[in-house]
Amino acid sequence: MLEITNIHATVEGNEILKGIDLQVKPGEVHAIMGPNGSGKSTLAQVLAGNEEYDVTEGAAHFLGEDVLDLPAEERARLGLFLAFQYPVEIPGISNAYFLQAGLNEIRKSNGLGELDAMEFQELLREKMELVAIDPRFADRPVNDGFSGGEKKRNEILQMAVLEPKLAILDETDSGLDIDALRIVSDGVNKLRSPERSFILVTHYQRLLNYIVPDYVHVLFDGRLVKSGGKELAYELEEKGYDWIKEELITAS
C-alpha cells in the first residue's frame, strides 16, 4: 500500500526528516509516536503533498505509484487522505458543497460517475450518522466557528465520505475530551477494513486505547528509531520519551 524509503525533508532550509523508512500493508494500522518537534506532522504533510516542504531525498510509493512528484489532489484521488492537526476554516463554503465537490473530483478520476445533489445528500446523511455528527453540520461553512473537537470530528466525517485507501490522522486526538475522543475513535474503527490502512500520528498513547494499532513506531529527531507492537505504546506512556533518548545516546 505505502512504501517509504529513506525520506529526507526540509522546511525553510531546516532538515526535519532525516531518513524515514516505513511500509504499510492493506488493512494495517500504524501508530507513529514521538515528542513535539520530532517531525511527525512534517511526515504527514509531506505524504499529503504540501509544497511548503521540500523532499530532498528518498521515495514514497503509494499503490505502486511514486507519489512525491504528484500534486496533492492527485494523491487524494489515488486514495490518500490526511486528517489535519489544525483544519483550516473556510467561511462562505458549506461542508456539503465542499465535500460534494471533492468527492466528485475523486470519483471522476477513478472512472466513476458524479453524484448529483440528491444522491450526495443521501450519502452524507448516512456518513453523518456513522460518525455521529449533527446533520446541521452539512450546511455550516467548513470548520468556520467550529470548536476544536468539532473540527476533528469534521475531519473524520470527510474521511468517511471520501473513503480513502490510506488515511493519515495527524494528532486527531489532541485537544479532545474523552467523549469526543470516543466518538472520533468509534468513527475510525467503523471505517477499518481489510483494504483500508491508517497511520495514526500521535503524541499520546491514550488514543491507542480506542484504536488498537498493529504497529507502533517512535519518531525521534527525524528518524524512526524504534518499532514494535501495541505494547511499545504502553512502554512509552510509562517511561516517557526520555527513555528512548537515553537508549539512543547509549547506542551511539
Place this chain on the structure above:
Amino acid sequence: MHEVSNATEKEHYIEAIEEMASQKTPEWLATLREDAAKRFAERPLPHRKLEAWRFTNVNPIIRNPFQPIAESGVDQLASSDVHPLLYANDWIELVFVDGWYAPKLSRNAGPGGAAKTAGLHEAIAAEDDLVEAHLGHVLGDGGNVFSDLNTALAHDGALVHIPKNVELDRPIHLVFVSSKTATESVIHPRVLVIADANSEATIIESHVSLAGEPRYFSNPVTEIRLNDGARLTRIKVLDEGPQGYHLSTTQVRQDRDSRFDGFTFSMGGPIGRNELNIVFEGEGAECSLRGLTLTEGSRLVDNAISVEHHAAHCNSWIGYKSVLEDKSHSVFCGRVYVAPGAQLTDSNQLNQNLLLSDKATVNTKPQLEIYADDVKCTHGATVGPPPQELVFYFQTRGMSQAMARGILTYGFADEVVNETPLDPVRDRLDRRVFDKYSPK
C-alpha cells in the same frame, strides 16, 4: 493650470446648464440649479492631486465631451427588453430609460399603495411639496463636482415617500436603463427618498445597460432622508455596460434612532465610483454598509465612503470586499468623522480584497477624524491572493488548485450576497457570482 484646462472640459456642461436655465422652471428649482451650477463652476474637476481622487483617474470621462440627451430611447424598447431586469409582479418597479421615467415599462408605481412613488419630473410638475422641501437639501453642500452637475442638470428620476409608521410590504425597485439612444451622452438620474418617522422599506437601485457597446456617462445622485426611527435597506447594483461610465453620489441623512442598511454591488462598467455619505444628525442612529466589488480587465471601481457622527450613541459598520482579476483596480476609502460631543460612537470598518492576479491594484485607506474622547473606532484591511494553506486543504480533498481558488473566491464574495435581504435579489446576485468564479 487646472482651472484653464477645466474651462475647456467644463464648456459643454456649462452650455447645457445655460440651455437648462432658459427653460421654464419653478423658482425654487431654478435657484437650486443656479447654486449648483455656481459650485460646479468653482470646484475643480478631479485630478491626481485632489485627495479624494488620488487613485481614481476619471480622465476618460472628463476628456470626452458627453452630450446632454434630448430624449429617451423608450420608444425603441419593448416590455420584453426590460422584463428580465425586473424581479416580481407584486413589487413596485419603476423603470427609467436614459434618465427618463418610463411609466409604461413600470409596474405598481404611483400614489395608490402604502408608499408614494413617482417620476421626479411629474412630481415637480404636480408641485409636490415634498420635492421642494427636500430636493437638494439632503445633499446640502456635500457631494462633489459631479453631484453639483447632477443638481444643475437633472431633469427626471424617482421620488419615493414612505409615510409615517408604514412598514412597506413590498420592495421598491428603481431600474435605470441606458439604451442605444444614450450613446455619447451623459445622463443625470436623480432619486429622492423620504422615509417618515418609524417607517420601514427596502429599495433596490439598479444601474444597467441595454445598449451593449455604446459609450455613455451616468452621473446619478440619490438623496435619502431618514426621519426619527425610520429603517431603510437600500441595495445598489452598479452594472453598467462595457463602456458605461458611472460616477454616483448617495447622501443619507439620519435622524434619531433611524437605521440604514446599505449594500453596494459593483459589477459592470469601465469606471464606477460610488460615493456614499452618511450623516448622523440624531442620537442612536445606526448604519451598516456592505459592499462587494467584482472587477476584471482594466476596470476601476472606487468606493468612497464617509460617515459623519454629529450626534452621540450612533453606530456605523462598514464592510467592503473586492475580488480583482487581470489589471483591474479597486479603490476604497472609509472616512469616519466624529464631531465634538458625538460621544459613545461605535464605528468599525473592514476592507477585504482578494487578488486573483498579481497585476491588479488595490488602494485602501481608512480616514478617521475623531474629535470626541469617549468613542470606539476600529479599522482593518486585507489584500492578498487566496491563502495557500486553504488551497492545500482543498487539494487534499481531491480538488485542483484552480478549483480551490474558484470555490474560495465564490465563498469570499458570496458572504456579502448571503447577507442581502430578498430572495429574488440574493438569488440573482448569487448566480452572478457563482457563474463568474465557480469552477466549470
